[in-house]
Amino acid sequence: MPEPEIDALVFDVLGTLVDEPAGIRAGIRALDPALDEAGVERLLSLWQQHVECEQRRVRAGDRSYLSSDLLDREAAQLVAEAAGAEDPAAVATLARSGRRLPPWPDTAAGLARLAERFPLIGLSNASRTALLDLNAHAGLRWHQALSAEDARSYKPDPAVYQLAVAASGRPPERLLMVAAHAWDLRGAQELGLRTAYVPRPVGDPPTAADRFDLHADDLADLAGRLGK
Incomplete structure (x- = not known):
């Protein structure tokens, strides 16, 4: 499958970038x-x-x-x-x-590498206050971090993904949602976002019926695929 043409990356945080x-x-x-x-x-x-x-x-x-x-x-x-x-x-x-959640070993370097080419948006079910603290504790670096608190709901409610669409100013098909949870990616797909699955020990693996745009071994692999 060819890599999708995208303008920005949207990252799940809990489980995908940090070990909750x-x-x-x-x-x-x-x-x-x-x-x-x-x-x-x-x-x-x-x-x-x-x-x-x-x-x-x-x-x-x-x-x-x-x-x-x-x-x-x-x-x-x-x-x-x-x-x-x-x-x-x-x-x-x-x-x-x-x-106070530890990042996965590839998180910091992977985000830094991806940030050289794309705007990065964190999209988390954590509150604004909690997101600030866990970003600081784990050393996460964003261009923008969004909390589901602003939608007064929780993923996979489409209203939460709409926050990233509105903040980016791009159509949903130009955004790539990156997550270790298949349920999260399915929710993003419902709103038209592209999807990339990255496995983590605490994630939710895809089923045989799932069709995501990308499957990457880790963030370094994702950066390599998007850099082609």
Whole structure:
């Protein structure tokens, strides 16, 4: 398949450029250092299931919009209760663990290389405040970073991808959405964006029915393909 002609790149952040579960695991271990790995994974799953469920409810109109900060606070409270932790300060610290996420090894160099040729837009379900902190912590460099908070919804709601279309001033077919989550790319496709899948250990792999414009091994491979 020939590489698409594009004017700008739109990047998912959580999972695609930073290891979100690793940051939350670190927060859970700090909350209760006595937990074994199975216990950490159980509490991580509790956090993730809560956030995913509540984001679905917001998209469906079953719950009024609330930011990722508040969803993380709810998830942290559930995890703390399950761990038997009662210190409010510890719960608040745990809630902020979603802002201290390590980048993948190829992230910084890959973004720098791609930024030499294309405008880069970050598009995240994280709130504006959280996005600022996690960008700084992970050393992410953008030409523009957009939060789903401005659409008062969550990906894969088309309204979130429309933020990138409006900010770029380009038609959607001239934008390339890059993500490690097939569900995210499907959402972008619905609005007409081109798509590039980059695998990550915490991502959502494509199914046999998915048809994305590009499949790259990592950001270096993506830069090489787009540089041809």
